[in-house]
Amino acid sequence: MATLEKLPNLKILRLTMAFFGKNMICSERGFPLLQSRILHWLEIIEEWKVEEGAMPSLRRLKFQFCCNLSTIVDGLRFVTTLQELEIQAMPKTFKHQVDIGGEDFYKVQHVPPLIFSNCCGN
Template sequence: MAIQEKSPNSNHQYVGRGSFIGKNMVCSERGFPLLQSLLLSNLYYLEEWRVEQGAMPSLFCLEIEFCDSLKMILDGLRFITTL
């Protein structure tokens, strides 16, 4: 995610099976500055997703599907006022 979130041209992002393998995912402050839609799908091992304040300021569409181990999305989503 650290490399992808710095991409200045990324408007839509799909994070699916095989593209992220881990228990914890972080979207850093100022990460994904132009991202408008995000789909998290088939991330079977993901347990916690942390969104830091200032991440994804343009996000207006978020879909999470088949992330059965996801236990927690920390309150960072409250900072995304466009969602």
């Protein structure tokens, strides 16, 4: 991530089985022009940290098949440009935490459409 987040013109990032660590960090001022980020089939990732000031242009974020990710990142509350958050094929527990009334909803309440699909399991 340290290398990718410094690419000055990166606008779309789709990670599909391409990150093998348990912790992912987006640093302050990282991904300055990123507009769309898709995290797909990252089964090992358990925690994703977004520092304040990271991804200042992000408009779309999608989680799909990141089954060990236990919670939505706190730092998303600082990404005020986020217009769409899609959660697909994630555990029901993750969905319930993020959905209206969930303990993590405050982190994404500024995102107009929260889109959930195929959330099942625990």
